[in-house]
Amino acid sequence: MKIDKNQLLRFTTAGSVDDGKSTLIGRLLYDSKSIFEDQLAAVGNSSKQKGIEGVDLAMFTDGLKDEREQGITIDVAYRYFTTPKRKFIIADTPGHIQYTRNMVTGASTANAAVVLIDARHGVIEQTKRHTFIASLLNIPHIIVCINKMDLMDYSEDTFNSIVEQFEEFSSKLLIKDVRYIPISALNGDNVVNRSENMSWFQGSPMLHELETLHISSDINKIDARFPVQTVLRPQRKGFEDYRGYAGRIASGIYRIGDEIAVLPSGFTSKINSINAGEKEVEEAFAPMSVAMTLEDDIDISRGDMIVKVNNQPELSQEFDVMLCWLNNSPVKPRTKYSIMHTSNEQKAVIKDIVYKMDVNTFKRNEADKDLKMNDIARVKLKTSHRLMLDSYRDNRITGSIILVDESTKETVAAGMIV
């Protein structure tokens, strides 16, 4: 197989058991021939035990013991399939309100979100919640699949009226790219193969959309940001003076000779060399992992950021973030959390909760100052030192943070810089 140009597309599917999410994923894997025979045999046996005729597609996505027993998804599960055009990673997340945190987790790295709507019910609260989270997490592409069309006689009118409902509520959100596809995951209409039951539909089947979405612009190639992960000092013959700054380029493009500034110190220099593994390269771009050397000897360590002199992020100790609370124990006032931002780590306190967001109605609540698991709120943070900040809208890597509670070492919140 030719892999020279085949890209990786990560997408998230959110939904509950009832709207056919597992069946849809099962269908994608099955029709794209990503299911192995021993897996098929295992699922066939389990289906028989449950008294189901044939193969229950939904069972391909079953995970842990408790999940199988309760027929639910508890955590984010990752699935993989490859077509001759692309490799796909599905972040399969549960859709119920108490799992907002999992949805946020799955959405954080996704290029696309698949939002499932049951054609019998149209847009419901859950649809709005999923779409809101997709927009909050700035997922570049949204594919709305209107499922169970078979139960609505494949009606074009049903499809059109649901599209209208979706357009109406989503106009309040920041979404760049939405497509609508009428499908039947159970029967395979418009999933991998074009449906013969809906000749009125002019668009492409879901897999074709996923294979052709333009994703190479999803990563910011304008603002060069290079967070230093670690410093390489080989201390071996031939490399006595080598000081390489290793990291993964968050955004933008770097070339040998570029004039750079090191933040937060502000010292400037030029790029002397760029290594991608053993290979020396002239230029490198996001999301490559590289090691750079500079012309001048500057004191640089983990947590610093190398940027272009003429394009710098904001340096600040006080800023607003949209925060999603991820932990069982609610926010503790006046607590000093550890904040992780790129490779940088500092202390942070929540100065104020500006408003809480109702994820079902998109209404802001300024009176409620309580932050519990699955809540989303705009908050003011203050950090112990200045951070190198971009807004999340501009840069998903340098615009995101997590908070860690040092008394439990757990990740308690995820934030997007406003």
Add this chain to the structure above:
Amino acid sequence: MSTYYLNYLEELESEAIFILREVWAQFQNPVILFSGGKDSILVTHLAKKAFHPAKIPFALMHVDTGHNFPEAIQFRDDIVEKLGVKLIVGSVQKSIDTGRVAEERGKNATRNALQITTLLDTIEEHKIDCAIGGGRRDEEKARAKERFFSHRDEFGQWDPKNQRPELWNLLNGKYFEGEHFRAFPISNWTEMDVWNYLAKENIEIPSLYLAHEREVVKRNGSWIPNSDHLILEPREEILTKRIRFRTLGDITITGGIESDADTMEKIVEEVSTMRETERGNRSDDKRSETAMEDRKKDGYF
């Protein structure tokens, strides 16, 4: 005109290197779990790239069941010498001799589950705070739930329902004294990706992965290799077949497949048409539906 995007293998490589560097930056005493299998060879190769021109800063750690493919051990020793890294061996035989574990009995006895104790003892003895593994999420349904940085409590246990959320590329490797982490830099790779990459990068692997004439016995539908540890059952006979192995585990339980694939290119070709998962020939995973989940909770790889 150059293009400014990565293909998926390059992206997976970059992600794995990022994670390996993050391990180095966040932990005091990390090691690579090295079995001599293709996944741990791949992780070691990626570590070489991640820290070039410096040496790999991790020791290699091998949990030795005593039931090894001799070639895998030779391969391990060669790579340790070539890279100039430290080798730590945890011996299951020693765990048995010192009474830490008891050998399983019965027809299908293996040392597979015994490795858990040896692994955790060795981690404790050497004060290892992060063990880097070659586990992949596509291998098995319990592994599909793994994080890149996976927390283990002071008993070495994994709690799949209480994992730390992992967002963007922000990895939280904080722990209390006595706890440790497992890191899985190739989580997002599939078997096909691994083979494509090994072939593209021309990475040396044990010849066990290539088809050769080998002595084998048919057992539970798999071709089990003849070895000093094999005890023939009545009506079993040793045959010579053209065999290669898709995974390398304990020699007593790792089944080979009949194959003519004797070059990397042929393996890539063969794997792309495979209709069974690679762990389908591992009897350790066939024991029950939740065999992997149960072992992982106890501290398995």
